[in-house]
Amino acid sequence: MKRFKADLHMHTVLSPCGSLEMSPVVIVNKALERGLDIIGITDHNSTRQCAEVYKVGKQKGITVICGAEVTTKEEVHCLTFFENFEKLELFQKYLDEHLPIILNDVEKFGYQVWVDEAEEIVGQEERLLISALDQSIDEVEQKVRELNGLFIPAHIFRPSFSVYSQLGFMPFDITPDAIGMSARVVVDEQIKKYPELKQYTVLRSSDAHFPEQIGTHYSIIEMEEANFEELRKALHQQGGRKVIELK
Numbered sequence: 001m002k003r004f005k006a007d008l009h010m011h012t013v014l015s016p017c018g019s020l021e022m023s024p025v026v027i028v029n030k031a032l033e034r035g036l037d038i039i040g041i042t043d044h045n046s047t048r049q050c051a052e053v054y055k056v057g058k059q060k061g062i063t064v065i066c067g068a069e070v071t072t073k074e075e076v077h078c079l080t081f082f083e084n085f086e087k088l089e090l091f092q093k094y095l096d097e098h099l100p101i102i103l104n105d106v107e108k109f110g111y112q113v114w115v116d117e118a119e120e121i122v123g124q125e126e127r128l129l130i131s132a133l134d135q136s137i138d139e140v141e142q143k144v145r146e147l148n149g150l151f152i153p154a155h156i157f158r159p160s161f162s163v164y165s166q167l168g169f170m171p172f173d174i175t176p177d178a179i180g181m182s183a184r185v186v187v188d189e190q191i192k193k194y195p196e197l198k199q200y201t202v203l204r205s206s207d208a209h210f211p212e213q214i215g216t217h218y219s220i221i222e223m224e225e226a227n228f229e230e231l232r233k234a235l236h237q238q239g240g241r242k243v244i245e246l247k
């Protein structure tokens with residue numbers, strides 16, 4: 001078994017709140033500099049920057065797990081990840097169907113562009129990506145399950161946009177692959193307070209919006225290889241694989 005340093009939650013230039021510096025090449029170079037083996041690309045309600053980051057990551061030897069940070073109807077942020085580009089595209093279609101038609105105000109929220117490896121703009125999302133989908137948390141989870149993806153409620157104790165801020169409890173009808181907790185919460189204390197969370201693997205990540213934030217928080221995962229299927233097994237603690245440390 002090997003140990004991998006994973007930061008599975010970060011935004012790119014595509015998120016309106018993500019820095020324009022967060023291009024595929026900057027993200028991958030910074031991740032290498034910070035000693036990360038695996039990064040997750042999780043823009044708000046869009047997967048459209050994933051493929052280019054994946055490509056650059058592959059050239060430079062970093063595993064890029066592709067997905068999105070979805071805002072559910074209840075305004076809960078959930079990370080979603082997919083095993084291949086076919087599944088990712090089907091999920092993008094679902095996002096396009098369920099993101100409300102509210103246009104982005106660039107002045108107010110920032111640019112929503114995606115770029116190639118040379119940092120040339122490839123496309124621009126017109127709809128505001130930080131809106132909530134018209135889908136509830138269990139509907140989003142169901143779609144992710146249909147596509148054999150990973151479903152991970154993000155920063156669950158954050159004072160806004162989280163399971164506990166919006167719902168006050170972990171819904172009984174969802175079965176996350178893991179849960180995210182930010183560095184400001186003490187995991188053991190929260191699990192004592194909410195014993196229903198004991199069954200889940202906890203992940204910590206940077207939620208980087210700027211290059212300097214990449215890898216400032218991460219999870220050390222013990223598994224055979226740095227790939228999607230191994231990650232799934234590690235989150236479910238199969239065959240000795242597990243998350244062994246949170247930073």
Ligand SMILES: [Zn+2]
Nearest residue numbers: 069077154161
């Ligand atoms: Zn979030």
Ligand SMILES: [Zn+2]
Nearest residue numbers: 009011069207
């Ligand atoms: Zn985020």
